[in-house]
Amino acid sequence: MNIKEIEVLKKIKLGVSQRELAEQLSVSLGKVNQIISNLKQEEFIDENNNITLKTKNYFKNHHPRNAVILAAGYGMRMVPINTEEPKGLLEVKGETLIERLISQLHEVGVQNIKVVVGFMKEHYEFLIDKYNVKLVVNSHYKDWNNIYSLFLVKDDILDTYVLPCDVWFEKNPFSTIEDESWYLFGEEQVPGSNWQVKNNEKVRFNSSKGNKMIGLAYLNEMQGKNISKLLEKSIEEKQYASFWEDVLEDKKTFLLKGKLVSDNNHAEINSYEQLLDLDSGSTHLKNDAIEIIENILKVNKKDIHNIHTLKKGMTNRSFIFTVNNKRYIMRIPGEGTDKLIDRREEYDVYQRVKKEPYTETILYLNPDNGYKISEFLENTRNSDSNNVQDVKESMNVLRKFHSQNYQVNHTFDIWKQIDFYESLRKTASAYRDYEEIKDRVLKLKPFIDDNVTKWSLCHIDANYDNFLIDQNNNVFLIDWEYAGMQDPDLDIAMYAIYAGYTKEKIDQLINIYYENKVSENIRYKIYAYVAVGGLLWSNWCEYKQSLGLDFGEYSLAQYRYAKEYSKLVLNYLEKKNDKNK
Incomplete structure (x- = not known):
């Protein structure tokens, strides 16, 4: 039985007239009469438009059983609210989004509800006791889209509603009766969608724009099994960046029927401004x-x-x-x-x-x-560490800053910082030869100390991304949170390791900063700082990874700098000592 027929049966049971049915279903009176005629032929209603025993049995056997609420995402567009609460717990008109959805599911008799959580998962724990829901944890919510969340519950999507946690419905979108699978679309036509819902509930591909995809779907037993297999296939093929709706699309064909909801009856809360528009009195706006x-x-x-x-x-x-x-x-x-x-x-x-x-x-x-x-620096771009002119402009600003010899009352003690980051991670390093490499790096300290010629305020975080260049080639140096008293040559080394430079590139950088007037000792001191900085940021990465953040190749590269450049400098010092004997 299709969606319109079910709606007619539900409403005619309540004594709604044909004309009222046409209005409520947004179809013509002729279409309503045709549906009623078909239902009479199939003996779902009698000649007096009363539902039959066949309809009552049908209702009994077509009740939705389950619901899956996807609530794992970080909600990047919800800043700054998502620093305090996950988006499913935002308050709208006196109740949280997810609690309203759970209550609406309960109204139609759906009690078996699973909530897939990730970001701020602990904030959802109270739902277990209050609503008897089950929480399923998606540990990969930071890196993968919601296809993995639904994959985690793929065996529970038979006769099931699938929905996001950040949508608000004025009228209950769920039903006591479901038959065919469907996906919910808004009436609004938007460029971001390629799917249009036609009067016969067919979903047609349109390359320019289509009906807004709401995220709510009903999957009956047959389609639930089919979708479950498609989810397995997508995960096997490592399509983690996909959204679960992607499995509904097959060569410009949409697997489910489309169901439309009035734009006045729903709202997606994906941003601070959308929450403000829907409920300017929400406590989360404070x-x-x-x-x-x-x-x-x-x-x-x-x-x-x-x-x-x-x-x-x-x-x-x-x-x-x-x-x-x-x-x-x-x-x-x-x-x-x-x-x-x-x-x-x-x-x-x-x-x-x-x-x-320059700030x-x-x-x-x-x-x-x-x-x-x-203030946002308009019409600027990040400097390009592989563009020689950008590097020259950046080093000019860095040299000017160093020449001003600013003084503050705190030092960025790189040696203590290495130990500090070690203590924060609270476990041994993941690198098997860490202690050996650390010992090698520490042997560079006397050489560095003997060759420090200046001590002034340094940026420390002299990442090429922190140099911005505007359309007039003005250069700005931003983000000074690590800055402190240090040897200015450390900033040169930091720029190099952030940029992932080879030795050839590091030498070019040193020559640019020093305008081709640098002693051998200073050059090797900068190499030594490359090793020390590599060990420092390697430890920093290991600490941040213990918090669930992963910086991929960056962390490995930092450790390699510690290994290779400590060896380079120690070999240089050994040869130098041999010459002096």
Whole structure:
């Protein structure tokens, strides 16, 4: 039985007239009469439009049994709210999104509900006792899309609703009766969808735009088994970046029928602004970051627009927003950064350099929690470490900064930092020869100390990505959170290892900074700093990995720098000592 026939049976049972049926189902009166005529022929209703025993038995045997709510995602577009709660627990009109969905499922008798969780999974634990749901943990939520979440419960998607946790329905979208499988689309036609729902519920491919995909589907037993096999196949083929809906598409054919929901009856909450539009009184709009923006820029939260996440950094979560047609960036410190960075020391650094034309304009910096608001540097790009001209421009700014000889009251002690990161990870290094390599790196300290000629404020995090270049070739050096007193040559080494330079490239970098006037000892001291910096950031990566963050090849490259350049410098020193004997 198709979707429209079921709706007619459910409503005619309640005494709804044909004309009212036509209005409620958004079809013509003639179409309603045709459906009723078919139902009479199949003996689902009698001549007086009353449901029959056959219908009652049909209703009894076609009750949805299960539901799967996908709630594992980070919700990148939900900044800054997702620093406090996962998106499924956002409050709308006095109740959380996921609790409203669970209550609506309970209303139609669906009690067997599984919630796939990942990001802030602990926040969902109360649902077990309150609603008797089962939690399924997706440990790969950071790296893989929701196809893996549904794969984890693939054996439980027979006669099942599948839905996201971040959608809100004014009227209950679920039913006591289901038969054919369907996918829910919104009435709105959007460029991001290639699927259009026709009057016969067929879903047609359209390359330009289609009905908005809502994320809710019903899978009967037959389609549930089919989808389960398709999920297995996708995971076997390592299609982790897919969304589960991708398995519904096969050569421009959509496997399920389409069901439309009125745009007035639903809302997706994928961003701060969507939550604001739906419920301006939501308690989750009272967010620390938003309140800071309101206070610093003297605006109302309704004046804050176009909030979106920057590429997630290694240390922080930052987002861009617009106020009065001007863009700003707000930084929210990431997981574990309170152990890595002294925000008061960072504050002191910014007090020294804030008037320099090569730094970003800081409007707010909290020395206690590290929240920061800065003006967005328009029409800039990250420097390219493989573009010689970009490297020259970056080194010119770095050299100018070093020449100003700024002084602060704290030091970035790279040797203590190595030990500090070791202590944070709380386990032995994953590298089998770590102790041997660390011992080799430590042997470089006397040579480095003997060749330090200057001690001033250094950036430390002199990543090529922290050098921005505008259309007039002005260069800006941003993100000073690791800065402290050090040997300026360390900044050169840091730039090199962030860029993944070979020895040839490192030599070229040194020549650019020193304008081809560098002694052999200083060159090898920079090599030594490459080794020390490699060990430092290798430890940093191991600590961050213990928090669930993985930096891939970057972490391996840092360890290789520690191994190869400690050996290079020690061999140089050994040969030098032999000559002096």
